[in-house]
Amino acid sequence: MKHKNIILFIIFSLYSINSAFVAENTKKLDKKHQLLAELKAEQSKKKNYFPFEKEAMKNPNICPVCGKSWDMVDGKNIHVNCLKKLLPPKIEIRCGSCGQYLSTRIKNITYKAELMDKDFCPHPHGPNRPVSNLVICPKCGYSDTIANHKKRLSMKQRAWVLNTLAPVTQREILRLLHLDIKKLNITEHNAYKIFIDPTVTGSQQKSGRELIIESEVPEFIRTVNALKFAEKFYPTNFPILARDSWYAAWAYRKIVVQPMTNSELMDSVNRIMDILEKKFPIPPDPEARVNELVVLYKDSTLYPLIDRQVMLILMSGDYLRLGFRSWAKDCLSSVVNTVKNDSAWAKLKAKIGDKKVKMQRAILRKNAKERMFAIDKEGVYLKKSAEYLRKALIVHIKTKKVFKIDEIPANVYLIGEFEKRLEHYGRAYFWLKAASKMQLPNKKSGAEIWAMGELDSIRSAVGNNPINPSSKTDNAILSTLAKMVHLSNQ
Numbered sequence: 001m002k003h004k005n006i007i008l009f010i011i012f013s014l015y016s017i018n019s020a021f022v023a024e025n026t027k028k029l030d031k032k033h034q035l036l037a038e039l040k041a042e043q044s045k046k047k048n049y050f051p052f053e054k055e056a057m058k059n060p061n062i063c064p065v066c067g068k069s070w071d072m073v074d075g076k077n078i079h080v081n082c083l084k085k086l087l088p089p090k091i092e093i094r095c096g097s098c099g100q101y102l103s104t105r106i107k108n109i110t111y112k113a114e115l116m117d118k119d120f121c122p123h124p125h126g127p128n129r130p131v132s133n134l135v136i137c138p139k140c141g142y143s144d145t146i147a148n149h150k151k152r153l154s155m156k157q158r159a160w161v162l163n164t165l166a167p168v169t170q171r172e173i174l175r176l177l178h179l180d181i182k183k184l185n186i187t188e189h190n191a192y193k194i195f196i197d198p199t200v201t202g203s204q205q206k207s208g209r210e211l212i213i214e215s216e217v218p219e220f221i222r223t224v225n226a227l228k229f230a231e232k233f234y235p236t237n238f239p240i241l242a243r244d245s246w247y248a249a250w251a252y253r254k255i256v257v258q259p260m261t262n263s264e265l266m267d268s269v270n271r272i273m274d275i276l277e278k279k280f281p282i283p284p285d286p287e288a289r290v291n292e293l294v295v296l297y298k299d300s301t302l303y304p305l306i307d308r309q310v311m312l313i314l315m316s317g318d319y320l321r322l323g324f325r326s327w328a329k330d331c332l333s334s335v336v337n338t339v340k341n342d343s344a345w346a347k348l349k350a351k352i353g354d355k356k357v358k359m360q361r362a363i364l365r366k367n368a369k370e371r372m373f374a375i376d377k378e379g380v381y382l383k384k385s386a387e388y389l390r391k392a393l394i395v396h397i398k399t400k401k402v403f404k405i406d407e408i409p410a411n412v413y414l415i416g417e418f419e420k421r422l423e424h425y426g427r428a429y430f431w432l433k434a435a436s437k438m439q440l441p442n443k444k445s446g447a448e449i450w451a452m453g454e455l456d457s458i459r460s461a462v463g464n465n466p467i468n469p470s471s472k473t474d475n476a477i478l479s480t481l482a483k484m485v486h487l488s489n490q
């Protein structure tokens, strides 16, 4: 165990220095990021709209209206009235495929004022909010924009949804329910029933009209199902396919950064949050937070074993937001290994008893495993998004009809950013460099500024000009696009 600690110490020392270096370099060039930070600081000075808004900004587990935790008490949601004040208005629509009544909210996906990752993934404070404007029917699995739900599907599309999407969706919901299924009398055919609104009563219920609370369906099911449908029915609409893959990657990243809400870990989580709060009166960006966590983690004598595992889980979320997926995974596998190692827990067992320790270990393992799985999935969808975007640009070169000219630099930047997050540094460098040179009149895109920051970050990790194995094909695409942008400037 001692030996393992030393290795980790060395690894994390390295990470910390590197990450700080990256942060420093990125910040210099990253004017947009700076603007966001200023805006954030400005906002925090303004008067609060809700009594506990300030507290909620520091701790996303707190309701801004009543100040209590978001956790359910005895399975009851105590924030029904708070949510009325917090959330956009409710609307009711019918599923465009099976006709199920769905209750949802207007999903206003604006990212401007929120902190974003370098691929624009928004991380607003407060309870988990959607990353997409998609609406899903958990009964049949059809997921699409409200406008498309209203258009209704064709018979052929409905048959495909019923035969292909519906069973997969029910199984996925069951998987999420884990062990609680037996109590709930739920099967592979009706798993969607857990989302039925229990308050629909009286005449409505008599007429057999179930209402599903759509917003309670996890975002990753919503985004993945939309992508599956698009891949089946619009296989050449590459911008839509890229968008849905991108949303899915975000949805999985959100799982990795989601707060730990298990009551067994709450003491540790609260202790660490308190320390971070004192250090950062305004919520820090992930660079700053992870560097602080590394410092805390390094002293193995200062914090109890469980606190340190919680730190690792928090660090993994920050690293993933920054695009360091291997480091994010290292943190989580370290948790899994520690959970496995009996001797590490001997002292704690003597102190608080076998039963409690067993439960805490199981919960830590579950948290770490779920997040590791989500990191892999995030990678799958980032890769898809990069491929679809590349195809969209190739079609654009032939037809000139896919994008407006001022959308090109941002899309070139995004491919570079996705490749960077996939740790394909050679390819990422190639695309980011191209994006950094694609300036629009009046610097309209801003992508070139972000691209320069990300290039610096790659340089600090792997040096100048890493080799791109696909440089030949990439070069052909990029030189044509650069010409298009350049010509539009004249």
Ligand SMILES: [Zn+2]
Binding pocket: 063, 064, 065, 066, 067, 068, 078, 079, 082, 083
């Ligand atoms: Zn509340």
Ligand SMILES: [Zn+2]
Binding pocket: 095, 096, 097, 098, 099, 100, 137, 138, 139, 140, 141, 142
């Ligand atoms: Zn449906």
